Amino acid sequence: MAHTDERHIIAAIDQGTTSTRVLLFGTEPRLCVLASASKEFPQYFPVTGHVEHDPEEIWASVVECLATAMEKARVAPEQIASLGITNQRETVVAWNVRSGKAYGNAIVWQDGRGVGACQAKAAEHEKGIFRYADKTGLPLVPYFSASKLAWMLEHIPGLRKDAEEGIAVAGTIDAYLVWRLSGQHVTDITNASRTLLANIHTGAWDPELCADWNVPMRMLPRILCSVGNFGVCGPHSPLPGVMIGGVLGDQQAALFGQACFHAGDMKNTYGTGCFLLMNTGTSAVQSKHGLLTTVAYQLPNAPPVYALEGSVAIAGAAVTWLRDGLHCIDSAKEVEVLANSVPDSDGVTFVPAFNGLLAPHWRADARGLLIGLTRGTTVAHVARATLEAVACQSKDVLDAMMADARHVLPTLAEDIAHRPLRVDGGMSVNNLMLQIQADVLQGTVVRQVITETTALGAAFAAGLACGRWTSLEELSHMWEAEATWAPSQTPVQMQRILAPWKAAVQRSIGWSPLSADAASHAATAADGGGGTTSLGSTAEMVMRIAVTVAATGIALLTFRELFAATRSLLRK
Known part of the structure; x- marks a missing residue:
């Protein structure tokens, strides 16, 4: 038409x-x-x-x-x-x-x-x-x-x-x-x-x-x-x-909207989850490092174009949890303000494996982990650890992607390593998170002018179908960078984030959730066996339950049961 x-x-x-x-x-x-x-x-x-x-x-x-x-x-x-x-x-x-x-x-x-x-x-x-x-x-x-x-x-x-x-x-x-x-x-x-x-x-x-x-x-x-x-x-x-x-x-629409039309082009979308895709051309590359092989797009009368994908279940959803679960923020925008108020997470590491870990680990038995807490830990440290968690999950995926690229796209691997990562999605408005991402990756991160690239990709496809645009090259010329982030930390400095992250991920794997009865027992123990509680906030209740769990030798408690226990306290 x-x-x-x-x-x-x-x-x-x-x-x-x-x-x-x-x-x-x-x-x-x-x-x-x-x-x-x-x-x-x-x-x-x-x-x-x-x-x-x-x-x-x-x-x-x-x-x-x-x-x-x-x-x-x-x-x-x-x-x-x-x-x-x-x-x-x-x-x-x-x-x-x-x-x-x-x-x-x-x-x-x-x-x-x-x-x-x-x-x-x-x-x-x-x-x-x-x-x-x-x-x-x-x-x-x-x-x-x-x-x-x-x-x-x-x-x-x-x-x-x-x-x-x-x-x-x-x-x-x-x-x-x-x-x-x-x-x-x-x-x-x-x-x-x-x-x-x-x-x-x-x-x-x-x-x-x-x-x-x-x-x-x-x-x-x-x-x-x-x-x-x-x-x-x-x-x-x-x-x-x-x-x-x-x-x-x-995610394919976001890749399309980011004009990632050449083999080796990559984008990362930060939404409810986090999804990093790399165009692999007409080759359906089988990953050896825990990534997915998927169809990126297909044009009329042309073979499919494929991609490698690393899917992370929890990204923006971790911020939602801070708001709706812990009630320590009132809006998602507060996370950046809080995280910016401290120079680092002060040793706090957050693995948001609420329902397991996806790429590249694929461990359904992993559970959420917040570790490294001290009496000096504040909500700001947890907020910063949340942003670091999103960046570290993306690095895990990108590392796997680069390992696959070196194996199956050897002529492109070196070039790919120096290409900027194009980013989009609702969470990409968080400038601090993107700076942390650039630091963790030790690479360049670029945000497009139109951050709603998922919708843009769908519009690009619809526009090609009706003749408004005629080629991928024409679409490429409409891509425009709005902001760029380069590393501000050295690889050695980044180890203070990456080393604890790797250790925490390993600890999160294999955690067996307690039954609801055990969670209720933990809640009862935290409240001294009955009566009312005078704790002033949900966050304080969570901390009190966690301390009780540790003191009584109950080693494994998922966030779902933890908050079930918290709700039990709130009802008393």
């Missing part, structure tokens, strides 16, 4: 883990953000380890954000040339094509209910968790979609029967949104590549993988490349008549 003078606006939906954002991009005379809107929605935790979203709440947030953004920009649907969609990956929803209703909540990528199924399948095979890696590029862990969908089919009454009859379908969030907008049941190759059900070399659902997970192939969406016609929004949708021209998973 060729663009016209009237249709010069590209819309992008960025459907994330905790909120939905919509951005409207103007393309004349130059690229700019005309308006944006965001809407938070809740996560649900029905039992320990389960994380869910209500699909209707996600859809409502999309509708509201589209309306708000168009109202702000005074834009009508007929002025929009194309729509791009980017989304939280791996999260799965199943719905009835006749009623349009979902079969319960979506199971979120953070959800760990599939761990038993994954462990069982790994135990059956000589390759263990890498049983499916040759086809999928992924380890056999519950992070990906297959175990979630298998759980739905086993536990949701009527779903399997409806799926086998073609009444029930499923997909990642992109597929659900495309269906709600246009009635088409399709997904893109980047989202499909995160399911453990697709072969990343053929770009198709794999019959053997689907059979192993007992997933009917007919319930899965058709796989398309990342740029093209995914459908036209229906007359009753928020954008009637607008073509959906681009779909990418959120």
Whole structure:
């Protein structure tokens, strides 16, 4: 579809883990953000380890954000040339094509209910968790979609029967949104590549993988490349008549929005989690150092472009925990102010392994660890340790990435080592964190002018589909640096952060969580067996419980149980 003078606006939906954002991009005379809107929605935790979203709440947030953004920009649907969609990956929803209703909540990528199924399948095979890696590029862990969908089919009454009859379908969030907008049941190759059900070399659902997970192939969406016609929004949708021209998973969209179009280009997105991707060209590099092989994007009539990815579960979520769990800050912005008020973390190290560690460790048995505390420790030290934790997790991933690059891209390895790391995501507004990142990496960190690069990547794909832009080279010329950070510390000075970090990570691995009863017992002991408490803050209560746990010889207590115990105290 060729663009016209009237249709010069590209819309992008960025459907994330905790909120939905919509951005409207103007393309004349130059690229700019005309308006944006965001809407938070809740996560649900029905039992320990389960994380869910209500699909209707996600859809409502999309509708509201589209309306708000168009109202702000005074834009009508007929002025929009194309729509791009980017989304939280791996999260799965199943719905009835006749009623349009979902079969319960979506199971979120953070959800760990599939761990038993994954462990069982790994135990059956000589390759263990890498049983499916040759086809999928992924380890056999519950992070990906297959175990979630298998759980739905086993536990949701009527779903399997409806799926086998073609009444029930499923997909990642992109597929659900495309269906709600246009009635088409399709997904893109980047989202499909995160399911453990697709072969990343053929770009198709794999019959053997689907059979192993007992997933009917007919319930899965058709796989398309990342740029093209995914459908036209229906007359009753928020954008009637607008073509959906681009779909990418959120991290691939950020790579695309950062114009990382050449082998060796890297970006790091700091959001709820932290995700570092390196373009490896048309080679699907199999990592030997705990990274994922994934599809970066695919253009029409071209082979897929692949990437190595290191996924960190907790980045911005650690700051959220400081706010909502410890209640030691009122907003995320306070972290930078607090951390800047001290020269260092004073020996405090924080490993935010609330639900285990992802790349490059892949240890589901790891748990959160805050260590190095003294009577002199303050909230400021914990805040700084939180920023250091994000930077150190990224370094662990980048070190693994460089080790793989030296092995499989030897001609590029030296050049890659000196390329700047392009950064984006909500947490990238934290200047101190980016300085710590540059120091820890001993490399250059660059932030783009448009920090919403996930939405920008979706807009780039949609713009290519409708003819607003014609080549990747044209997109590259629109990339513009806003700020750059170089190392301010020497490698020797950085060891005061890195050495304790490595030791703390090892301590976090293998921690067995206490039962809820044991946590309650710890809470009772901390309160002297009954009565009321006069502690003045949640943070003080947590410290008191921790001291009691140490004094009574209870060595292993996860943050989840720790705060369950804290809540028990608060109720007294």
